[in-house]
Amino acid sequence: MTALLVLSLTLVGVAGTAVVLSRRPERQVVTYSLFGLTLGVLFLALQAPDVALSQVTVGGAVTPMMILLAIRTMDKDQKQRREREDS
Numbered sequence: 001m002t003a004l005l006v007l008s009l010t011l012v013g014v015a016g017t018a019v020v021l022s023r024r025p026e027r028q029v030v031t032y033s034l035f036g037l038t039l040g041v042l043f044l045a046l047q048a049p050d051v052a053l054s055q056v057t058v059g060g061a062v063t064p065m066m067i068l069l070a071i072r073t074m075d076k077d078q079k080q081r082r083e084r085e086d087s
Contacts, residue, residue, distance in 0.1 A: 001045075008042040025071050029064045036060035 036059025
């Protein structure tokens with residue numbers, strides 16, 4: 001059990017560092033999703049299956065999709081503004 005906990009904590013640390021070191025927003029979202037999944041594994045190792053399921057659902061899927069949608073919307077708005085300025 002201790003080895004699994006140490007491995008889970010290490011994976012969370014590596015994934016968190018990868019999120020921080022990512023420069024492009026799209027890569028940050030992907031690494032953030034992986035970070036959410038590793039947190040879910042950690043919660044499972046800590047014997048909290050309900051928290052793990054919530055984390056995987058929200059932190060691994062829903063939030064990254066919402067962030068990607070916001071990024072695409074902002075990119076689309078910027079493109080439209082540039083086209084208006086050029087006209």
